[in-house]
Amino acid sequence: MSTATTLPTQVEAAAPIQAPSVRALFARQQARAAELRRQPPDLDARAEQLRRLSRWIADNRTAIQEALYADFRKPAPETDVTEIWSTQTEIRHTLRHLKRWARPRRVGTPLPLVGTRSWVQPEAKGVCLIISPWNYPFYLALDPLVSALAAGNCCIIKPSEMTPSVAALISRLVREVFSPEEVAVVEGDKDVATELLQLPFDHIFFTGSPQVGKVVMRAAAEHLTSVTLELGGKSPAVVDSTADLRDAAEKIVWGKSINAGQTCVAPDYVLVHETVRDELVEEIGAVVRRFYNASGQGVAASDSLARIVNDHHFRRVLGLLDDARQRGATVALGGTAEASQRFVEPTVLLDVPAGSRVLEEEIFGPLLPVLTFRNLPEAAAEVNTRPHPLALYIFSQNADNQQFLLRNIPAGGACLNETILHLGHPDLPFGGFGHSGIGRAHGHAGFLAFSNEKAVLQQRVGFTGLKPIYPPYTDKVKQVVGWLLRWL
Incomplete structure (x- = not known):
């Protein structure tokens, strides 16, 4: 599937994974997880795992760049920023905070429980499955791995078969950095993923489409396995009449074009105030020329x-464009494509009729429908006709307008006068809302996703504050209970 390239990366097809070997690997990790559970958490050992991972990434920067280029001609600077830097940032942030995150957290004592002390004690869930996607195949395999290891788990990673170069690279990374009992990679297609999902993992972290997310959730339900689902959807960029249009255009074009639009939090469409639509489109055209x-x-x-990842997705993106054209949409910018390179030009669509596929489906490509609104309630209503987006981007210099849109458009996350960047902030929990995902990732939120927060209460021996209400329920006991209900 990879494009022709002058870089030397060559990848052979992954050998089929047989179910017994998968189950044997899972059993080995279960045994290791049980062993870890019987001893106090070794935070130094967890930190050393993360440092080994960080060193491997630093030492293999060129190989990572080559693998991403081989799979979909991703520019090296984009790989550095979105795959390498983002992963290293997560590792450094986790190392700085790991001891505090793993420390039991004391909680207060309510008056009826005077004499007790209580705390929340995070503990590893056990054996976790990470199913990573093809669009950011390195970062979205390793970012959840960082959280899982920090929490003390063992992990199996299933990389996407659509990016074979990166899948092979991740397999080599894991072999060179970890023992199979700690972390292992299982390569293969959807049949292998199905086989993995039949196993009783303690947590599943899935990144991908809502359609496949439903399959993962159904499989997890069979074992009552907890899940983190990082999905997607149609993330809007709302541009009001007070926005700095040049600034907004630069950020929207960057957010839409990075990775050729194959980003779960890319601006999927623009809602712009009708009085500034044409000016914004002109600015977008100028930015595209300046950037590309x-x-x-x-x-x-x-x-x-970058290029579209494979022929299937190339045809899918062109299908969205052709459908919009046939329904009467105007191509204001771009519109060209080259099948031999799987190249799709950044394209702006105007006057897109309702019901067009490009307005109904997640685009995951460099097509940008631009719609208009007359007032903010109308803009919010337009967004809310669709499932809750993974991201909301608001371009406005009016604080009241910003707050109105934040209050009235539910979303997994939001940026004011920016796109994408909230994903890279390690202290911001990242995730979706409803159709766009379940659970949170990154930083402390990621650590908690892979942890069981055990609630612990320690009571003193002998007389306690609650013993006066033990049975039998005499009149005196009833009087005490009534007092508790009235005053406490």
């Missing part, structure tokens, strides 16, 4: 744009 056609040789000649 500075030489004047055409956007297709740019080495700053």
Whole structure:
């Protein structure tokens, strides 16, 4: 599936994984998890796992760049920022805070429980499955792994078969950094994923589409396994009449075009105030030329744009574009494509009729429908006709407008006058809302996702504050209970 490239990366097809070997691997990790559970948490050992991972990434930067280029011609600077830097940031942040996160957290004592002391004690869940996607195949395999290891778990990673170069690289990474009892990689197609999902994992972390997320959740329900689902959806960028349009255009184009639009939090469509639509579209065109056609040789000649991951998704993106055109949408910018390169030009669509597939399906490509609104309630209502988005981007210099949209549009996360960046903030819990996901990742939120927060209460021996209400329920006991209900 990879494009022709001058880089030397070559990847052989992964050998089929047989079910017995998967089950044997799972059993080995279960035994290791049980062993870890019987001894006090060794935070130094967890930290050393993360440091080994960080060193491997630093030592293999070129190999990571080559693998991403081989799979979908991702520019090296984008790989550095979105795959390598983001993973290293998560590791460094986790190492700085691990001891505090893992420490039992004292909680207060209510008056009826005077004499007790209580705390919340995080403990590892056990054996976890990470199913990673193809769009950010390195980062979205390793970012949840960082959280899982910090919490003290053993892990099996199932990388996407759509990015074979990166899948092979992750397999090599894991073999060189971890023992199979700690972390293992299982390569293969959906049949292998199905086999894995039949096992009673203690937690499943899945990143992908809502459709597949439902399959994962149904499988997890068979074992009452907890899940984190990082999904997607149609994330809007709302631009009001007070926005700095040049600034908004730069950030929207960057957020939409990075990774060729194959980003779960990419701006999926723009809602712009009708009085500034044309000016915003002009600014978007100027930004595209400045970013991707500075030489004047055409956007297709740019080495700053990734390609669509495979022929199936290339045809899918073109299908969205053709459907919009046939329904009467206007191509205001772009619209060209090259099948041999799986290249799709950044494209702006205007006057897109309701019911067009590009307005109904997650685009996951460099197509940008631009819709208009007359007032903020109308904009909020338009967004809320769809399932809750993974991200909401608000471009406005009016604080009241910002707060109105934040209050009236539910979303997994939001940025004011920016796109994408909340995903890279390690102290911001990242995740969706309803259709766009369940649970949170990154930083402390990721650590908690892979932890069981055990609630512990310690009572003194002998007389306690509650013994006066033990049976038999005499009149005196009833009087005490009444007093508790009235005053406490």
